[in-house]
Amino acid sequence: MTPLRILFLALAVWGSLHPLALIFLWFAENGISLTGLIAAWRSGWASAALFWDLVISAIALTAWILAECLPRRDRIGLLAIPATFCIGVSCGLPLYLFLRSRRV
Numbered sequence: 001m002t003p004l005r006i007l008f009l010a011l012a013v014w015g016s017l018h019p020l021a022l023i024f025l026w027f028a029e030n031g032i033s034l035t036g037l038i039a040a041w042r043s044g045w046a047s048a049a050l051f052w053d054l055v056i057s058a059i060a061l062t063a064w065i066l067a068e069c070l071p072r073r074d075r076i077g078l079l080a081i082p083a084t085f086c087i088g089v090s091c092g093l094p095l096y097l098f099l100r101s102r103r104v
Contacts, residue, residue: 008098015090016083057089065096 001009023037030036041051062081069077077099084092 008094011094016087058084
């Protein structure tokens with residue numbers, strides 16, 4: 001495995017573990033409420049701007065993944081889409097770059 005692929009994989013792991021740990025801490029303090037979590041993300045102007053920035057980035061990343069994976073019939077790359085929406089762009093993007101950089 002090349003150093004670049006190792007970097008992409010490390011960023012995908014970090015991009016999943018770090019945000020999920022913080023979300024689980026929030027759940028521990030506030031109870032498990034998805035609507036409450038989304039409301040907290042949109043509670044102020046700065047957090048709302050970051051929320052929408054990530055939503056738009058996730059949509060753009062999904063369009064890119066679909067545009068590349070569907071014509072090549074690369075179904076493995078599609079795993080980055082649920083990673084993007086269930087965990088975040090910080091996991092989905094490096095995961096897709098890791099999967100995309102493999103030998104086909």
